[in-house]
Amino acid sequence: MKYYSTRDTALRMESAEAVKMGLSRDGGLLTPVAIPQIDEAFITGLVQENYQVRAAKVMGLYLTDYSYDELLGFANNAYGTDKYDTTAVAPMRKVDDNTHCLELWHGPTSAFKDMALQMLPQLLSAALKKTGETKTACILVATSGDTGKAAMEGFANVPQTKIMVFYPQDGVSAVQEKQMVTQEGDNVGVCAVVGNFDDAQSGVKRIFSDETIREELAGKGYFLSSANSINWGRILPQVVYYISAYCDLLKTGDIAMGDKVNFCVPTGNFGDILAAYYAKRMGLPVGKLICASNKNDVLTEFLNTGVYNRNRPFHTTSSPSMDILISSNLERLLFDLSGEDDALIRTYMTALATEGKYTVSDGILASLKDQYWGGYCDEDGTFTTIADYYKNRGYLIDTHTAVAVNVMEQYRKATNDETITVFVSTASPYKFGDNVLSALGETPETDSMALIDQMYALTGVAVPARLAALRGKERRFDLSVEKAEMDNVVHNFLQ
Numbered sequence: 001m002k003y004y005s006t007r008d009t010a011l012r013m014e015s016a017e018a019v020k021m022g023l024s025r026d027g028g029l030l031t032p033v034a035i036p037q038i039d040e041a042f043i044t045g046l047v048q049e050n051y052q053v054r055a056a057k058v059m060g061l062y063l064t065d066y067s068y069d070e071l072l073g074f075a076n077n078a079y080g081t082d083k084y085d086t087t088a089v090a091p092m093r094k095v096d097d098n099t100h101c102l103e104l105w106h107g108p109t110s111a112f113k114d115m116a117l118q119m120l121p122q123l124l125s126a127a128l129k130k131t132g133e134t135k136t137a138c139i140l141v142a143t144s145g146d147t148g149k150a151a152m153e154g155f156a157n158v159p160q161t162k163i164m165v166f167y168p169q170d171g172v173s174a175v176q177e178k179q180m181v182t183q184e185g186d187n188v189g190v191c192a193v194v195g196n197f198d199d200a201q202s203g204v205k206r207i208f209s210d211e212t213i214r215e216e217l218a219g220k221g222y223f224l225s226s227a228n229s230i231n232w233g234r235i236l237p238q239v240v241y242y243i244s245a246y247c248d249l250l251k252t253g254d255i256a257m258g259d260k261v262n263f264c265v266p267t268g269n270f271g272d273i274l275a276a277y278y279a280k281r282m283g284l285p286v287g288k289l290i291c292a293s294n295k296n297d298v299l300t301e302f303l304n305t306g307v308y309n310r311n312r313p314f315h316t317t318s319s320p321s322m323d324i325l326i327s328s329n330l331e332r333l334l335f336d337l338s339g340e341d342d343a344l345i346r347t348y349m350t351a352l353a354t355e356g357k358y359t360v361s362d363g364i365l366a367s368l369k370d371q372y373w374g375g376y377c378d379e380d381g382t383f384t385t386i387a388d389y390y391k392n393r394g395y396l397i398d399t400h401t402a403v404a405v406n407v408m409e410q411y412r413k414a415t416n417d418e419t420i421t422v423f424v425s426t427a428s429p430y431k432f433g434d435n436v437l438s439a440l441g442e443t444p445e446t447d448s449m450a451l452i453d454q455m456y457a458l459t460g461v462a463v464p465a466r467l468a469a470l471r472g473k474e475r476r477f478d479l480s481v482e483k484a485e486m487d488n489v490v491h492n493f494l495q
């Protein structure tokens with residue numbers, strides 16, 4: 001399988017090269033030139049397999065310069081019980097006959113990002129060998145809370161890599177910050193940015209596209225790469241869990257082969273719901289993709305009107321990982337829906353960069369509406385949903401998951417669609433204890449570990465071991481910079 005750029009379809013490279021680069025030099029996203037197709041026999045063949053085998057088989061369709069044994073080895077390393085608190089890896093929880101939850105936070109950092117970021121470092125290390133790379137990869141990450149920790153956890157002490165994470169200074173939860181600033185490893189760095197996630201992400205993209213910086217770094221023996229979902233090696237492992245969820249529903253008899261399933265995904269950077277779209281495009285029987293946003297409703301408006309307009313207030317919410325107004329992965333979706341029209345994508349992305357908005361064609365808008373339904377949930381809705389799920393169903397969910405549940409219910413009300421719907425649970429409630437406790441009517445503690453204790457005392461829900469182990473960990477990083485200083489941070493990090 002070859003890869004090209006959403007902004008240049010003349011480009012060609014192998015998957016190892018695409019994983020290594022992370023982002024195309026032209027600013028576009030590296031994307032497979034074709035979407036492999038799966039049929040009922042392929043899905044049936046996965047049903048009795050464990051998650052690791054499912055991952056190796058699905059990923060092998062795209063990563064044709066990696067062997068099956070290699071991918072299976074990576075999957076065994078990524079998803080073993082030393083990392084995950086359940087052998088199911090991505091377990092399904094039945095909520096009622098029409099509703100299931102795909103829990104993606106059983107990994108080492110208690111967020112869905114682990115599903116890809118326990119895999120990506122292995123794909124990248126292998127890519128360095130496959131491409132004969134002698135330089136060290138400097139992985140730059142922008143995070144609104146979850147990706148940063150998961151990326152550092154995956155890349156800590158991985159040879160021939162260094163990783164620097166930028167997060168918005170006042171834009172992550174207390175537990176997320178504690179996880180990041182206490183990260184161990186000789187090759188990791190963390191820095192707060194005065195600003196929001198979009199500032200951090202734009203800063204990282206600016207460094208990526210600066211040829212002078214690239215040349216300077218090359219002179220020091222480094223090249224830049226990414227662990228954000230702009231890297232194809234992040235999206236692909238996420239495709240796996242949608243196919244796996246379908247297999248699990250077949251296994252339990254909740255659906256029959258060919259039955260359609262909706263997925264409702266809480267969305268910020270558009271990576272997770274894009275992975276569901278790829279699963280559908282591969283031939284998985286999927287109905288609607290329900291795109292759930294928080295008060296930052298740029299995607300909801302876009303899916304309803306075809307106008308993407310980031311010129312709006314940026315809201316800091318109780319679901320900080322979704323506080324994003326520039327959803328990077330939308331570019332891959334538009335590329336696919338436009339019939340791989342790289343010139344059109346360049347036009348849209350230039351307009352986004354210069355005017356902060358673009359409007360898609362009527363044809364693309366019609367396809368968007370056919371595939372997606374977009375809705376958003378404000379803070380009251382988020383809190384009410386957490387309280388309702390806990391009190392009436394005994395299910396403690398985090399703020400991001402609550403946004404998904406709330407929007408799923410809005411969708412059902414608006415459409416009367418009774419298709420079985422899987423909502424995606426992206427993080428443990430313990431990562432967002434202050435807001436979850438407030439939703440349950442409690443006055444939250446301020447310290448991150450006290451919050452964990454308080455939630456456990458109230459609910460008795462098991463605390464993820466790696467979060468409990470944060471207690472007493474010393475802060476290693478306390479750097480904070482203006483966004484214009486991010487280049488210097490990278491330079492200093494690589495001295």
Ligand SMILES: N[C@@H](CCOP(=O)(O)O)C(=O)O
Pocket residue numbers: 142143144145146147148227228229230268269271272321322328
């Ligand atoms: N929600 C993310 C933001 C970055 O998203 P990514 O999927 O592109 O890595 C976070 O928690 O950091």
